[in-house]
Ligand SMILES: NC(=O)C1=CN([C@@H]2O[C@H](COP(=O)(O)OP(=O)(O)OC[C@H]3O[C@@H](n4cnc5c(N)ncnc54)[C@H](OP(=O)(O)O)[C@@H]3O)[C@@H](O)[C@H]2O)[C@@H](O)CC1
């Protein structure tokens with residue numbers, strides 16, 4: 001499931017046409033047929049359909065869809081929203097084929113005429129503009145899009161809702177609001193952004209015969225889905241012992257937030273960590289030890305209830321360390337973060353208040369010889385970058401990649417569509433999870449899951465993606481089986497980790 005920009009998609013088309021030898025007309029036929037199949041499943045047998053067609057290749061797809069539907073016996077009305085001379089190339093080829101098959105095309109831009117047509121149909125197919133949109137829609141197309149959006153018809157967009165930019169970073173646009181979008185060959189960036197994702201309605205990718213190797217070669221982003229999890233989650237051998245699955249240290253907690261480190265610790269153990277030590281203050285240890293008897297504890301020096309740096313911090317024995325959860329924002333707790341950045345001899349995960357402290361120590365990231373991973377939510381990420389949250393969310397792929405490459409850090413940018421980025425710029429989107437996760441404590445649970453995954457034998461990037469998958473799927477299964485968005489608690493997400501492993505079992509050796 002690749003994710004592309006418009007330019008990457010054009011490169012993919014061009015390579016497929018010129019190097020692989022599949023002609024544009026053929027790709028258009030495949031695209032139109034693939035979308036038609038989905039449309040037919042959706043609309044049932046006899047519904048009249050109106051197809052709106054624009055000047056480019058997206059309109060060409062529309063002519064193929066209209067022909068397939070006509071051939072299947074549907075009543076199809078085709079409204080071309082640009083004059084005849086604008087239809088050229090492959091789109092003109094398919095327009096002619098449609099007409100040869102008995103189809104009729106009306107060139108219409110008049111408001112009253114279009115309103116009348118739209119009122120009479122239950123399904124509108126939007127093949128006006130695809131990834132070739134530039135700027136805000138011009139008239140009369142903008143007005144036609146408003147009519148479509150105001151109608152009661154179910155709107156099915158081809159490739160992308162017309163007017164919506166494919167790429168991140170575009171904030172001004174007018175777009176069709178689709179109920180369904182059948183996306184051609186690869187997902188476009190805008191399907192994952194806060195301000196644009198909803199325009200797609202429900203969406204699904206339809207393959208059109210572009211070889212996988214071409215998609216892989218031309219894209220740096222993909223979606224992390226069940227098949228990725230199944231392929232990469234490491235197996236557990238029957239001869240394994242607790243030491244085979246990693247020793248981890250979690251540092252955090254303060255008198256006011258004792259629960260956070262308890263949840264991270266429990267989540268790490270539940271995810272499969274061999275041994276977990278919770279490094280925290282004596283008072284927090286006394287508060288949480290009974291809730292997680294499987295863990296070990298490290299008593300750290302404290303001042304006014306907060307961890308401070310001191311000789312008690314032994315960090316040489318661990319395969320991975322996490323810091324930040326419930327740590328507090330005092331300057332001397334920040335010194336502990338700096339100490340770890342300087343000396344942790346293993347992968348280091350920084351979360352929550354640890355990210356707050358990281359802002360003053362960003363330069364230390366570059367000196368680390370072992371990987372560093374941060375798990376910010378958008379507010380923390382914007383703080384690190386010194387930009388507004390809305391600027392970050394309008395181009396999250398760009399901004400996270402910039403930070404990851406500049407400081408050599410792995411980033412998990414949390415959200416509905418969590419973006420995982422490697423220091424080399426590889427990116428994945430993990431989209432499981434539900435609104436029940438919008439609650440205190442769920443981030444602490446993710447930290448524990450990520451730490452546990454970091455200690456299992458798998459590529460670090462895969463480990464981070466798998467951790468997000470486990471966290472989101474746990475919440476999803478819990479809501480499916482016994483909870484609602486309202487009552488799902490962070491601790492339920494920990495309990496639900498078992499369901500994820502049972503639903504998507506690891507291979508056994
Ligand atoms: N072989 C392939 O490549 C394949 C491509 N495929 C399909 O092609 C699609 C891409 O096709 P594309 O490149 O022709 O662009 P497309 O999205 O149809 O739009 C161009 C038109 O939009 C117009 N327009 C732009 N901005 C505007 C504005 N603000 N306001 C108003 N009008 C505006 C622009 O007009 P112009 O500015 O030129 O006057 C031009 O006429 C892609 O999404 C997929 O569906 C599949 O069939 C598989 C094979």
Ligand SMILES: [K+]
Nearest residue numbers: 126129160162
């Ligand atoms: K479209």
